[in-house]
Every structure is written in C-alpha cells, then in structure tokens.
Amino acid sequence: MSTINCKGKILDLSTPRIMGILNMTTDSFYNGFLNDSIELIVLQVEKMTQEGASIIDIGGQSSKPGSKPVEANEEIDRLMPVLQSIQTHFPDVICSIDTFYSKVADLALSHGVSIVNDISAGSFDEAMFSIVAKWQAPYVCMHMQGNPETMQLQPTYNNVTTEILEFFVNKINACRNAGITDVIIDPGFGFGKSNHHNYQMLHDFNCFTELNVPILAGLSRKGMIYKTINCTANEALNGTSVLNTIALMNGANILRVHDVKAAMEAIQLFSAYKKAASC
Numbered sequence: 001m002s003t004i005n006c007k008g009k010i011l012d013l014s015t016p017r018i019m020g021i022l023n024m025t026t027d028s029f030y031n032g033f034l035n036d037s038i039e040l041i042v043l044q045v046e047k048m049t050q051e052g053a054s055i056i057d058i059g060g061q062s063s064k065p066g067s068k069p070v071e072a073n074e075e076i077d078r079l080m081p082v083l084q085s086i087q088t089h090f091p092d093v094i095c096s097i098d099t100f101y102s103k104v105a106d107l108a109l110s111h112g113v114s115i116v117n118d119i120s121a122g123s124f125d126e127a128m129f130s131i132v133a134k135w136q137a138p139y140v141c142m143h144m145q146g147n148p149e150t151m152q153l154q155p156t157y158n159n160v161t162t163e164i165l166e167f168f169v170n171k172i173n174a175c176r177n178a179g180i181t182d183v184i185i186d187p188g189f190g191f192g193k194s195n196h197h198n199y200q201m202l203h204d205f206n207c208f209t210e211l212n213v214p215i216l217a218g219l220s221r222k223g224m225i226y227k228t229i230n231c232t233a234n235e236a237l238n239g240t241s242v243l244n245t246i247a248l249m250n251g252a253n254i255l256r257v258h259d260v261k262a263a264m265e266a267i268q269l270f271s272a273y274k275k276a277a278s279c
Contacts (some may be wrong), residue, residue: 059098133179145192
C-alpha cells in the first residue's frame with residue numbers, strides 16, 4: 001500500500017504526496033491553461049515541482065458539473081504538445097493523465113506519462129482497464145454518480161460512505177482481475193454528491209483506509225468549500241487547506257491540488273504533528 005511503481009520509479013506514499021493540477025482547458029471551474037503558451041506551461045510545471053509536487057496531473061477536458069464531454073481526438077490535440085514538452089524539459093517528473101478515454105491514456109503512456117487518473121473508474125470506456133494493465137501503470141479509480149453533465153442534478157444515496165465503500169470493493173477486484181497492480185482510490189468529492197454527502201464522506205474518510213490501497217483526496221477549491229463559506233473558487237485557498245488537513249488526519253496519501261505550496265505546508269505541519277503524537 002505504501003508504494004506505487006511509476007514505470008520503474010518507486011513513489012513512497014508513507015509520507016503524503018502532492019498531485020499538482022495542470023488543466024489544458026478553457027472551461028475548468030478554476031485555473032485552466034489551454035490558452036497559455038508552451039513556455040508558460042513549462043514554467044507552471046517547474047513552479048509546481050519546485051514547490052513540492054510529486055506528480056503532475058494533466059487533463060484535456062473539464063469535468064466540472066454541467067460540462068459536456070470533449071471527444072478523444074480533441075483531447076489528444078490539446079494534450080500532445082504539452083506532453084512532448086514536459087517529457088523534454090522534465091524527463092524525471094512523474095506525470096498522470098486525467099482522462100476517461102483508453103485511446104488518450106494509451107497515447108499518453110507512450111509519451112512519458114506514468115499514471116492514469118480516470119474519473120469514470122473504467123465505466124465510460126470498457127477498454128481502459130486493459131490499457132492500464134498493458135502498461136502496468138498505477139490507476140486512480142474515482143467514484144462518480146452519473147456523469148459530469150448530469151451528476152449534480154439530484155445525487156441520492158441511502159448512506160454515501162457505505163455505498164462508495166462497496167463500489168470500491170467491486171472496482172478494486174475488477175482492476176486486480178484485469179491485471180492492474182497499483183490501484184489508488186479517489187472518493188470523488190463533488191462528483192455526484194450534495195454538500196451534505198461531501199462532508200459526510202470527509203467525516204468518514206478514515207473508513208476508506210480499510211480497503212488497504214492508497215487514497216487520493218481531491219478537495220481543491222471545490223464548491224463544498226466556497227458554497228459553505230460564501231466565497232468564490234478564487235477565494236477558497238484557506239478553506240482548501242483546512243479540508244486537506246482533515247483528509248490528511250484521516251488517511252489521505254495524495255492531495256490533488258491547484259496550489260502546491262499551500263498543500264506542501266499542510267503536509268509539513270501534519271507530519272510534525274504526527275511525529276510529536278508518536279513520542
């Protein structure tokens with residue numbers, strides 16, 4: 001559970017790690033980079049790695065509530081110049097591809113990417129598991145009720161935590177049966193969940209450690225923060241740090257964030273607290 005194999009680079013998750021977000025879109029709810037030059041994107045990747053990101057997560061389409069899907073070929077057109085440039089400038093940086101298309105994942109894995117981050121957990125493309133297994137790539141398996149276009153219309157659960165736990169038991173087994181060795185779970189804050197569902201899931205976050213796989217928390221600047229404290233996504237950094245800290249205290253191994261420096265500070269402070277508590 002404490003390590004993942006990223007094409008021969010062993011990433012130790014016994015200390016929490018940061019996944020920095022690089023959205024190659026114009027319509028993300030926060031901080032898209034599609035219209036930036038390659039030079040500016042390279043500077044952004046350099047900044048995130050210098051601030052402490054262990055993984056750079058590159059995505060070619062928005063998955064915010066209400067968003068419509070982009071076709072695989074358009075996603076590839078957005079991503080390829082960036083993937084090639086990152087591979088040239090940062091050959092040792094571990095990158096993940098945020099996609100639910102097996103075609104995109106396959107191409108990205110052939111161009112230096114090491115991890116697949118799939119919001120659909122393989123439900124949108126039945127070939128995804130076989131592609132991930134072929135490359136022996138770590139796979140981020142996220143829970144979502146519905147799809148980005150419809151997921152927030154009326155999300156319903158009897159008990160959000162137990163239902164998501166059951167979902168992951170089945171998905172982890174399916175991944176293992178397909179030949180995927182390193183499975184990372186992401187409960188999917190904001191993906192087909194009401195604010196109440198999100199906070200119930202965060203309150204129960206430690207339950208997911210029972211699955212004995214690494215856990216990713218994607219809370220950065222989401223609606224569960226800015227709607228609760230009545231601000232905008234641009235003003236939600238402090239709230240993000242608070243919820244990231246709660247996730248760390250309840251077993252998160254990876255924080256997926258827009259703001260690497262603040263997340264790194266949260267990890268450093270949490271690590272100092274944990275060390276003192278163990279004396």
